[in-house]
Amino acid sequence: MVGNSIRELEAKARQLRRHIIQMIGKAGSGHPGGSLSAVEIVTALYFRVMRLDPKNPHWPDRDRFILSKGHAAPLLYAALAEKGFFPKEWLLTLRQLGSPLQGHPHCRYLPGVEVSTGSLGQGLAVGNGMALAARLDKRDYRIYVLLGDGELQEGMVWEAAMAASHYGLDNLTAIVDRNFLQIDGSTEQVMSLEPVEDKFRAFGWEARTIDGHDFPQILEALDWARRVKGKPAAIVAHTIKGKGVSFMENNPDWHGKAPKPEEVERALAELQDQEG
Template sequence: MTYINQGKISYLEKKARVLRRYIVRMIGEAGSGHPGGSLSAADIISVLYFDLLNIDPSNPFDPQRDRFVLSKGHGAPVLYAALAERGFFPVENLWTLRKLDSPLQGHPDMTKVPGVEMSTGSLGQGLSAANGMALAARVQDLGYRVYVMIGDGETEEGQIWEAAMTSSHYSLDNLTGFLDHNGLQIDGPVDQVMSPLPISEKWRAFGWEVIEVDGHNIEEIWKACQKAYTIKGKPTMIVCKTIKGKGVSFMEDKVEWHGSAPSKEQVEQALEELEEEVI
């Protein structure tokens, strides 16, 4: 269970690059959106959607399915990319992102897109919803697992800590959290805007098991998820150190790429870079 072979690692790395290519193109076509925090999450999302999640695009509302809640809803492009690549809807739909009448809203809308488990966008709310889903698994005696991704800036919202208490108070060991710790938020570095640091210590103090990983290392992410399955009686937070804009050189670690779209030329340059990485 705790062994991942090189073939799978390469496969998931390749899928992460596919997601990044979609993200860049999609936001370029839309002319607006949030590339930085979508790209930082791509490797984690790849591990979930192309290996761990028990989901079936032909039966998206199966009560037994695993759930993933993207609490940092502005990362919608990475979620849409994964759902399209998994076959929840045609890849061509990605190019309708943020356009009138598109199901692909600027922030995820669960009523419009099969596979989107929770409507998010107003930060701080997804962990509460994930807790509800995890409690529902217990009430209904269903064996599914709930995953939730929050941003590091998002932990400035008080509701996150209300929910963090709930996860541990109710011993939700069927819940795995990912903290996309890219260190940047709209107005600047998180530790300058309103420091949530030290972040791992906070989650530990709230009763969570905490595992720190390189959020761009497929093997580390995958192994941390496996370890989380073995932790009983409490939830696990995987603190993923990431780089905002990861994979596109001119976007990496640049706060201005939190919420602006690349130009046509920038899209082309980014796609070239993401192509080059293919081994």
């Protein structure tokens, strides 16, 4: 929709990463690893693909984004603030008493948050409900559900995957942030998930795997998902947990740990160096 070039998207992604680091650092708790891994996916959706009007967050024809992996709330908040849903100053209130920026997103507290999430595995079914509502109302909005990979271990995800294909919900796209790590370590060691793409296919979806940090691949896949008819589409986005901050990358310790002030500085300096 908005014709942001790849370079602009990359700059926006760096900006979201800076927000994430600053927010979690200030809060003293939160989930940096899984927020950083999905930055490019969320950037592509909010700054290129989705039909949104920040001044009218309840616009009935808007596209819907569901952060099923609710612990990546800092990423969602950063995108919403950058998009103009609320003042950027609010970001630094993350997780503080009285803040609308709850540790996990709440749709009644913050404009732009579509669904309250945090308990894993629930987002896809909620997306199904929205997709069915769109069909009943003959509206052409689309629903994007971002799932974590560890989250795929929840049985409810597969109940919903079954229902989405049963009802032929081609207005729904699931994106799996496949960073291969969960709290206790590697997903394949904790509870193996592969083959993820084939699992979705076996449930009646169209599915493909991409590099989840590569904007051209992300945009192409989202475009492909829009063209799939009669079925829901799943994009398995291979990512790096903690992406963009070298000492966080591929380290499960950074799933749910806040950087200390000096670590915030190091991370921000690294992100600065990445400016072309």
